[in-house]
Amino acid sequence: xxxxxxxxxxxxFMTIGGFxxxxxxxxxxxxxxxxxxxxTKQVDIDGNGVVFNRTNNHLATVTFTLNEGxxxxxxxxxxxxxxxxxxxxxxxxxxxxxxxxxTAQSDACxxxxxxxxxGGRESAGxxxxxxxxxxxxxxxxxxxxx
Numbered sequence: 001x002x003x004x005x006x007x008x009x010x011x012x013f014m015t016i017g018g019f020x021x022x023x024x025x026x027x028x029x030x031x032x033x034x035x036x037x038x039x040t041k042q043v044d045i046d047g048n049g050v051v052f053n054r055t056n057n058h059l060a061t062v063t064f065t066l067n068e069g070x071x072x073x074x075x076x077x078x079x080x081x082x083x084x085x086x087x088x089x090x091x092x093x094x095x096x097x098x099x100x101x102x103t104a105q106s107d108a109c110x111x112x113x114x115x116x117x118x119g120g121r122e123s124a125g126x127x128x129x130x131x132x133x134x135x136x137x138x139x140x141x142x143x144x145x146x
Contacts, residue, residue, distance in 0.1 A: 036059075059131070092109070112130055
């Protein structure tokens with residue numbers, strides 16, 4: 001039996017240091033990726049013995065684009081400057097996709113790179129890149145499928 005899934009972009013919820021990140025640029029997406037594969041593998045010369053090497057590096061990179069008017073731009077700019085000036089700038093990270101039930105969280109994150117600046121006929125938004133400490137990600141089933 002086929003199932004139907006309802007997807008709603010408004011069901012993404014992100015906070016950094018408890019500050020709600022909102023005002024995502026239309027047409028953009030939130031990307032959360034581990035910096036390394038979670039394992040590597042090896043095989044012996046006759047192809048019989050396989051070793052799976054578990055990595056302990058669970059650092060991740062989060063990328064998203066905010067519209068020019070989002071209040072989160074100012075918050076992230078202050079966080080970046082605090083880090084640069086050795087006044088903190090490291091905050092907890094939390095993301096939840098209520099469509100799928102997926103969560104991602106880390107006890108520490110900071111601005112990895114600031115958005116490039118420029119201008120044109122229309123707002124292009126501001127793309128932020130956030131580096132996290134050890135990230136825990138859980139992929140949970142959802143009740144959105146009907």
